Amino acid sequence: xxxxxxxxxxxxxxxxxxxxxxxxxxxxxxxxxxxxxxxxxxxxxxxxxxxxxxxxxxxxxxxxxxxxxxxxxxxxxxxxxxxxxxxxxxxxxxxxxxxxxxxxx
Amino acid sequence: xxxxxxxxxxxxxxxxxxxxxxxxxxxxxxxxxxxxxxxxxxxxxxxxxxxxxxxxxxxxxxxxxxxxxxxxxxxxxxxxxxxxxxxxxxxxxxxxxxxxxxxxxxxxxxxxxxxxxxxxxxxxxxxxxxxxxxxxxxxxxxxxxxxxxxxxxxxxxxxxxxxxxxxxxxxxxxxxxxxxxxxxxxxxxxxxxxxxxxxxxxxxxxxxxxxxxxxxxxxxxxxxxxxxxxxxxxxxxxxxxxxxxxxxxxxxxxxxxxxxxxxxxxxxxxxxxxxxxxxxxxxxxxxxxxxxxxxxxxxxxxxxxxxxxxxxxxxxxxxxxxxxxxxxxxxxxxxxxxxxxxxxxxxxxxxxxxxxxxxxxxxxxxxxxxxxxxxxxxxxxxxxxxxxxxxxxxxxxxxxxxxxxxxxxxxxxxxxxxxxxxxxx
Numbered sequence: 001x002x003x004x005x006x007x008x009x010x011x012x013x014x015x016x017x018x019x020x021x022x023x024x025x026x027x028x029x030x031x032x033x034x035x036x037x038x039x040x041x042x043x044x045x046x047x048x049x050x051x052x053x054x055x056x057x058x059x060x061x062x063x064x065x066x067x068x069x070x071x072x073x074x075x076x077x078x079x080x081x082x083x084x085x086x087x088x089x090x091x092x093x094x095x096x097x098x099x100x101x102x103x104x105x
Numbered sequence: 106x107x108x109x110x111x112x113x114x115x116x117x118x119x120x121x122x123x124x125x126x127x128x129x130x131x132x133x134x135x136x137x138x139x140x141x142x143x144x145x146x147x148x149x150x151x152x153x154x155x156x157x158x159x160x161x162x163x164x165x166x167x168x169x170x171x172x173x174x175x176x177x178x179x180x181x182x183x184x185x186x187x188x189x190x191x192x193x194x195x196x197x198x199x200x201x202x203x204x205x206x207x208x209x210x211x212x213x214x215x216x217x218x219x220x221x222x223x224x225x226x227x228x229x230x231x232x233x234x235x236x237x238x239x240x241x242x243x244x245x246x247x248x249x250x251x252x253x254x255x256x257x258x259x260x261x262x263x264x265x266x267x268x269x270x271x272x273x274x275x276x277x278x279x280x281x282x283x284x285x286x287x288x289x290x291x292x293x294x295x296x297x298x299x300x301x302x303x304x305x306x307x308x309x310x311x312x313x314x315x316x317x318x319x320x321x322x323x324x325x326x327x328x329x330x331x332x333x334x335x336x337x338x339x340x341x342x343x344x345x346x347x348x349x350x351x352x353x354x355x356x357x358x359x360x361x362x363x364x365x366x367x368x369x370x371x372x373x374x375x376x377x378x379x380x381x382x383x384x385x386x387x388x389x390x391x392x393x394x395x396x397x398x399x400x401x402x403x404x405x406x407x408x409x410x411x412x413x414x415x416x417x418x419x420x421x422x423x424x425x426x427x428x429x430x431x432x433x434x435x436x437x438x439x440x441x442x443x444x445x446x447x448x449x450x451x452x453x454x455x456x457x458x459x460x461x462x463x464x465x466x467x468x469x470x471x472x473x474x475x476x477x478x479x480x481x482x483x484x485x486x487x488x489x490x491x492x493x494x495x496x497x498x499x500x501x502x503x504x505x506x507x508x509x510x511x512x513x514x515x516x517x518x519x520x521x522x523x524x525x526x527x528x529x530x
Contacts (some may be wrong), residue, residue, distance in 0.1 A: 030451065030455075031463055033451075034447065034466065037447040038447065038467070038468050039469070040524075040527040041440050041469075041471065041523065041527055042516075042519075042520050043523070044523050045526065045527050049519075049523045049526065050523060050526055052515065052516060052518070052522065052523065053523060079510070079513060079516065080483055080485055080513075080516065082502070083471075083486070083504045083505075084469055085502065086487075086502020086503070087469070087488075087489070087499075087500035087503060088487065
């Protein structure tokens, strides 16, 4: 009986550790985070900037993806963004959209 | 019971040490005590400062970061050509490191690295040493003055300025421009690529011409270019020179400056002797000196070859190199340095935790150039890791502005504000 309780505690502990770890790592898609970080020179750290460029933090996912696709196809005219959008895949647009939507403004 | 002179000096020295490095026990010892896993970064420019911030932010402050920098403040090289045109002063481009320390808990050590020991994993400064689990070298470029006869560090500091590291030289070059007579010649010499900031010299020609057009309209800008063609944004720069500064800017390709005569104010190329009123010689460049100390210079005896998944040196284990010192098919820009810093930061966090770096990194770069006081042009590219070649190559798309515009001039100013926020705040 004691043994079982210990095992249960160990399992609970492991779950606790996993949950703890998840708040800092597992919840964040590291690849999405890395991809998004290269937007920061213009759009700010985690999509928050002080002006001039659109704030991406908290942006609606569908809006982000459609804007990027339109920049890529040329349907939406751009000063700079068409040169960037053509370099990413649609899957990467989705990852970027998820990451920015989850960022606090 | 009086202190003799020797005792007094000892006390004084000890007092100064405590003042300079709180927490440092003895002179020659470890400058900041290492408690856990630690990354030491040499150089707090665009690359080094970004790596420091992102390692702290992405590791949840679990990895210690010590950032070594010899200068008291950060001065942005991007946009520093506008100091010549009159749009900015150097103080507008100068920033402090306070937020990196207070918000991210980065230990900053001011000083000059004198040695790196890749086996013991230590970095030595005048006052002691720092041990590391991973070292990041981000020193920017050093100049190869010896490649041009008659040029050396003191000549380059006093009369034949490069102003290719923003700071006192930038302001001095502006003063030389202001002192030039109307009808004079301002000569800019460009080294063979690769060099820091490919479009920078051509932007400089625009900024100098902007000043001259408004103040000394009979004067000329002469570009002596060691390269066979304009290296970056060719059509846009040629259009700006022709339309904004007609007859003022002359570009000579294949005109490598080989000799400087300070007394006669003459630059010698293979074919010509060129007399000018202001000599602005941008010398050939190589990786910063600390890269040599660390034994990571392994490309053409000038640059550092790295694994593009982690920016770990191909010559030394646990030593990473980012920014202008890296040999890569990407422009040596401040933006590129920040992008490399983030890939490196993410990889180091993974490696220190027993994980693997992102196997297919993608990075971006945008460079704006101010062609007048208000108008700018840009070049932008995404770079992807090529699994077969194991290098970063331009992705689909990418390109330059359709035409110069005031919109881009405004964007360029916001870009500077936002990248400084990403690096330092």
